[in-house]
Amino acid sequence: MDATVTVTTVEDVGSDTVAITFESPEGFDAEPGQFLKLTGVVDSEEYSRFYTLSSPDADSTFETTIAIEPDEGGPFSEYLASLAPGDTLEMEGPYGNDHYEGESRVVVLAGGPGIGPAIGIGERALADGNEVAIVYRDETPAHRTRLTALRERGATVHLLEDSNADLGPVVADVLAGTEGEQVFVYGFAAFVEDAEAALDAAGANRQAAKIENFG
Numbered sequence: 001m002d003a004t005v006t007v008t009t010v011e012d013v014g015s016d017t018v019a020i021t022f023e024s025p026e027g028f029d030a031e032p033g034q035f036l037k038l039t040g041v042v043d044s045e046e047y048s049r050f051y052t053l054s055s056p057d058a059d060s061t062f063e064t065t066i067a068i069e070p071d072e073g074g075p076f077s078e079y080l081a082s083l084a085p086g087d088t089l090e091m092e093g094p095y096g097n098d099h100y101e102g103e104s105r106v107v108v109l110a111g112g113p114g115i116g117p118a119i120g121i122g123e124r125a126l127a128d129g130n131e132v133a134i135v136y137r138d139e140t141p142a143h144r145t146r147l148t149a150l151r152e153r154g155a156t157v158h159l160l161e162d163s164n165a166d167l168g169p170v171v172a173d174v175l176a177g178t179e180g181e182q183v184f185v186y187g188f189a190a191f192v193e194d195a196e197a198a199l200d201a202a203g204a205n206r207q208a209a210k211i212e213n214f215g
């Protein structure tokens, strides 16, 4: 679907991280873990970037979580963080096959803004009565309130507050190896490489994991 979408809220959810909620256009649907292309004009130049759903559904609104990297990032993520309710953007999507599909146990490995799909999938899976484990690596973790709520509702949540932390032991610990267990990996390339190495070391089938590399 191509549509003009309207911002309803912009919320700080951590250090240099915002969650933006948009009104869902008529007939729009998306699953947690799918991503959208957002397009806007910054200083007379048009930018298009991909952002992953961080809400458990897209029934009346949908949310994406955006990290602003002062050193590595470019102008579009900063522009998104400056949006206000009532502002509009062009949206295309949803895209991607590596999303939640009702699996009975979800294990989500998230780095940086990968926390967006992790909480969206976690909230949806718990609502469906499924098991949830989240491993999240970030120097300054975002979405702490929703992570605490997930933990209180029964999810296993491991925070690694060091971007060089070894994922190996904690990944080996959360994998139950049960039928219906599905591993998801979301984050930028360096995190995805570390997560794949941790899955290999734990003897997990990396080919069966749903992996979205942010670039």
Ligand SMILES: Cc1cc2nc3c(=O)[nH]c(=O)nc-3n(C[C@H](O)[C@H](O)[C@H](O)COP(=O)(O)OP(=O)(O)OC[C@H]3O[C@@H](n4cnc5c(N)ncnc54)[C@H](O)[C@@H]3O)c2cc1C
Residues within 6 Å of the ligand: 035, 047, 049, 050, 051, 052, 053, 064, 065, 066, 067, 068, 069, 072, 073, 074, 075, 076, 077, 078, 112, 113, 114, 116, 117, 188, 212, 213, 214, 215
């Ligand atoms: C499938 C997909 C899903 C994505 N989902 C999200 C999402 O849910 N949330 C989100 O914030 N971003 C997501 N991204 C990344 C997003 O599309 C942009 O690349 C990002 O916001 C930077 O855009 P920019 O215009 O500010 O900088 P750009 O000019 O596009 O980026 C400059 C450079 O910085 C790198 N970079 C930017 N931020 C980081 C970071 N935090 N860690 C490491 N390297 C970084 C980029 O890879 C690039 O090399 C996703 C990307 C893809 C491909």
